[in-house]
Amino acid sequence: MKLSKKFTALALALTVGTSAFAIDGTEIMTKVFDRQKPDFSKAAVQLTLAKNGKVEETRNVGEYGRCKNNLSDVVMIFLSPASVKDTRFLQKENDGKDDDKWIYLPSLKSTRRVAASDGSKSFVGTDFSYDDMSTREVADDTHELIKESEDKGNFKDLYVVKSTPKDPKSSQYQYRISYITKDAWIPTYIELYDKKGKLMKVNEIKRIDKMPGANGRVYNVPMENVMTNVQTGHSSTIKMVNVELDKPLSDRYFTTDFLSSGK
Structure with missing residues (x-):
């Protein structure tokens, strides 16, 4: 009888222990998608292009962000060098469909919509594609939890999730593998595989800072992000030089009129 009680207690402990850590890939990616974002953000950004570690060009960019009804909009204004000066980009997140x-x-003195068919094209000559700039809807992919704990890059104890498009035509990648922090729910290392199943690009966050917003909330902010095309040896590094959070911005920034006029 004593043995039976011990067995029952052990079985219960194992069950409780397992359920305390049980989470699947879809739940993880939902937490990533739903993590708290500032209502507004303003940043000075340094964008560096390099080939096999040798710097080719450094660009200075102004970035404005807004999160409204859990949907994020972003404007990027290229300030220098002359080859990209005054190029402006606007992205508006939609609920349940592709971003606009x-x-x-x-050079053309015109604003054009980026078509969905252009999603795999390079964003202003960087290693990021237009689709890389967006966050895919969780429901667009199947998500498999591969490992519950793995160290990668500058971060430890990460979830590892494999995400595969339900519709292969909806993505330029066959699948991606994300390494995700358990406290901030940020993918700090993403492996992107081409249609042949070969590793094509790696998107790595080098540093995350905790930063207070003007409203008193504290956010986890990626401060350095490197996209490397492992097939070509080319990379694009985004560094946040100065960040302001939750200081209200005019709605005018997030319009095509602002893109055309810059004011």
Whole structure:
């Protein structure tokens, strides 16, 4: 009888222990998608292009962000060098469908919508594609939890999730593998595999800072993000030089009129 009680107690302990840590890939990616974002953000950004570690060009960019009804909008204004100066980009997140994107090209003095068919194209000559700039809907992919704990890059004890498009035509990648922090729910390392199943690109966050917003909330902010095309040896590094959070911004920034005029 004593043995039976011990067995029952052990079985219960194991069950409780397992359920305390049980989470699946879809739950993890939902937490990533729903993590708290600032209502507004303003940042000075340094964008560096390099080939096999040798710097080719450094760009200075202004970035404005807004999160309204849990949907994020972002504007990027290229300030230098002259080859990209006054290029402006606007992305507006939609609920349940592809984001809307527009780009103003000063050489053409016109704003054009970025078509969904252009999603795999390079974003202003960087290693990020237009689709890389967006966050995919959780429901667009199947998500498999591969490991509950793995160290990668500058971060430890990460969830590892494999995400595969339900519709292969909806993504330029066959699948992606994300390494995700358990406290901030941020993918700090993402492996992107091409249609042949070969590793194509790696998107790595090098540093995350805790930053207070003007409203008193504290956010986890990725401060350095490197996208590397492992097939070509080319990389694009985004560094946040100065960040302001939750200081209200005019709605005017997030319009195509602002793209065209810059004011």
